[in-house]
Amino acid sequence: MSDADTTVIVGAGIAGVHAAESLRKEGYQGRIVLLDSDSQMPYDRPPLSKEWITGEMDEANILLRDPETYERLDIDLKLGVEVTAIDPVRKTIDTKDGSSYAWDKLMLATGSKLRTLSIEGDDLQGIFYLRQMADAIAMKQHMQHVKEAVIIGAGFIGAELASSLKQLGIDVTIVERSAYPMENVVGRRVSEYFLDLHRSNGVDVITNDSVTQFNGDAMVEEAVTAGGRRIPCQAVIIGVGVTPNTEVSHPQIHIDGGYTVNEYGETSVPDIYAAGDCTSWPYNGIPVHVEHWDHAVNHAKTVAKNILQPQSAPYTYTPYFWSDQHGSRFQYFGHAKEWAQTVLRGSIEANAFTYFYLDEQHIVKAAFICNQPKNALPARRMIQQQKAVDPEALADESMALKKVQRSLA
Structure with a gap:
């Protein structure tokens, strides 16, 4: 890509900000335009339900980056901008305020939108x-x-x-x-x-x-x-869930559970990419959609590499998310819509355990970890290796999980 190129990123959430930042870190010298419909400086959403609501984190600390970072990286951040149309032939996008932006590469990082309910009296305050x-x-x-x-x-x-x-x-x-x-x-x-x-x-x-x-x-x-x-x-x-936000679109962009992308983050339209919560992407050959902070970051970084060097970096990520509740830390690795067997390692009663989800061949597809952070790395590696494991060894706490994982290598 030449120094005169322009990359436009729609969405200044976790994926959009990390994509813009990664482009610069990877050596991109062209113009970067980062658009978002929200008028707030880009912020981190997960703490809103935790540290923000309890007062442990203030408005300054919840920002993804301080304002000076966008200036230093020469990222043209435009807030309160609503995209209304994409023209893949002219390579432009139009906005509600009448503006138009030309692009050489376009990334959609529009995140997700809330599911809503219609209940009698839902117009009351509070x-x-x-x-x-x-x-x-x-x-x-x-x-x-x-x-x-x-x-x-x-x-x-x-x-x-x-x-x-x-x-x-x-x-x-x-x-x-x-x-x-x-x-x-x-x-x-x-x-x-x-x-x-x-x-x-x-x-x-x-x-x-x-x-x-x-x-x-x-x-x-x-x-x-x-x-x-x-x-x-x-x-x-x-809080009844979210759906992929695919409102910024074009008839030629394929959508099925999110913007459909390949392992390089490419949509069905040349030079249009998508990353993060708004996408459906191939995981072990199967299209999946996940809404995790960790995925948004890593997907955005990978797609940024492919914007610079097309099809240079396939996305080989293992889904991961965490949650903090009542003083406990939960971690989940992998992606399993169904499973043939489960294996418990540790004690649910003691509030310290790892729960594995296996298929018919005894391959670990996912793992849920409660207050056992030391099990995170070996569990992730088991999922990545996709090799059969001995369920009895998996449950046996006298055998280090790292040893069980290494026996698969």
Whole structure:
């Protein structure tokens, strides 16, 4: 690429910022334009449900980079800009304010958007979705006067928020429509562990039920469920998941569970790339979509290399995410929609264990780790090696997990 080239990145979240920064670190001398519809300086979203809400992190510390970094790297950061159209022939994008940007390479790093619910009374004050900094600021201010809160959805965001609000001394009720939250991700046994963890920490978790109505005058005062429960509350947080944000698009860009990209981050249109939460990408030959901080960073860095040197760096990442709840650290490696066998190493009762998900050939597809960080590296390597393991050895704590992993090499 020549020094006169322009790379435009749509989305200044985790993936977009790391892609822009990586382009410079890899030696790109052309112009970099980083666009985002949010008017806030680019910030880190995961802490919004944890350190930000509890006051352990302030607005300055939550920024992905300080403003001077964009100037030093000569990144043209434009905030409050909404992209309305892509023209892959003219190689331009248009924005809502009437501006047009020419590009030689275009990266879509648009992240994800919230799933929303339509519930009677959801226009009352005190009902929140948590996605952007503005949501977090409004929620944090409101929570100063809250004694009871309801969280709809027991996924990882809802669970983290429950832990954070309990830390602030707020009585929390989670309402989850399924019988076992996150069972499709972690399985029944670990799901039961999560239920016990929250209940033992004073969180009232209601399963097999859903909120159908909010009551109150101007402010929410009560949530009513389909099962007839009436839950007093002065705040409600709705966390029922996200979907890939693919609104910035063109008919020629293939979308299926996100922008469909190959192992180099290329979309179906030449010179248009995509990275992060908004994509569907090949993992072990199967298209997957994950919404993890670690994936967004590593995918963006890899795609940046391929923008500079096309098809030079295939993406060979093992999915990983973590969550902090009630003083425990959870880590998950791999990606398993289904499994033939599970193996427990450690003790669920002692709150220190690693739970492995194996296929029919005894190959480790994923691992869930609770308060055993030393198991992270060998577990990740087992997943990467894709070789059969002895389930008995995997469960035997007298044998170091590193030794089990090395025996596969």
